[in-house]
Amino acid sequence: MYTTSHVNLPANAREQLVDLLNTLLASAIDLHWQIKQAHWNIRGKHFISRHELFDDLAKHAREQADSFAERAGTLGGYAEGTIRLATQNSLLPEYDLEAVDGDAHMRALVDRFARYAASIRDGIQRSEALKDPVTVDLLTQSLGDVELDLWFLESHLTGENRPGAPRSRKDRDAGTSSHA
Template sequence: MASDSTPRYTVPGLAVQDAASLIEMLQQRLNSLNDLHLTLKHVHWNVVGPHFIAVHEMLDPQVDRVRAMADDVAERLAALGGVAYGTPGVLVEQRSWKDYSVGRADAIAHLGALDVVYTGLIEDLRAAVRTAGETDPATEDLLIEQLRDLEQFQWFVRAHLETAGGTLSTADAPTEAAAARKAADR
């Protein structure tokens, strides 16, 4: 991978230096989305228990949309003059988070862990929206659309974890593994 992410050209009206910052940020978004896609499929394949079919079937549309999001991010990155690195090696080398650690588990445990995964992803995406908004409304718009979808997916997950009184079983869980345990124990 090239150590210099400065493009030789970019879209009209955007400085090359601004494009370089956006490219770097979008590469992290691409890594996050590729990781999420694989994590969602992992859960899809390893979920068990009485809520199996509901969770199993809920995840496939999320997987499809997340894959489309990754494609949109990679194409925007390329339009800005960058190179979209989508290999597993780059993802693992550049990510700042640990691999999803829950294996075969009850549906509610997986959903608890996914709640934490979505929270981290959404927090990072909100920061990326702010960054993009400073220089490029087209990239900002792309990210805002993805933010809406990811927040909806987290809402779907949280609906399984919420009590009638509005309390999340995963509240204050610091890690996905802790959230999985808290959700399974409720």
């Protein structure tokens, strides 16, 4: 471990918790900048409301990154939070750099948020197995916030704009999907 911690969990459990928190930290940093990418590059209908919504969501991701890093530190770990470390450790794929109109950004962000939420849910199960209720609680609170933000995003996508929905009658007839 990086520093002494008097948190009374076995060192081995603390080490595994720090690893999982660092993976979530990297993903939160990556997600934060992906949301900013959407905030800066979105165009088209409902520009201002979506531009502002993305800034609120970016703030939440930044706060989650801070919580994950500080829990890693509390457990005696080293927080791996530079941009370069984050790009190595993030579980998210690169942002959709072709996205221009609002719905394309929504689809890209719904996909990233869903992956991020799944990794936090997995982290809750692993923290439970490592018998750390404090990390379980932190991740459970974070997951509730992330799922609420995911609902705000996916509520913009109805009918044919849903991720996975056929984009046109022709696509539908061909049985192809247009997942972003």
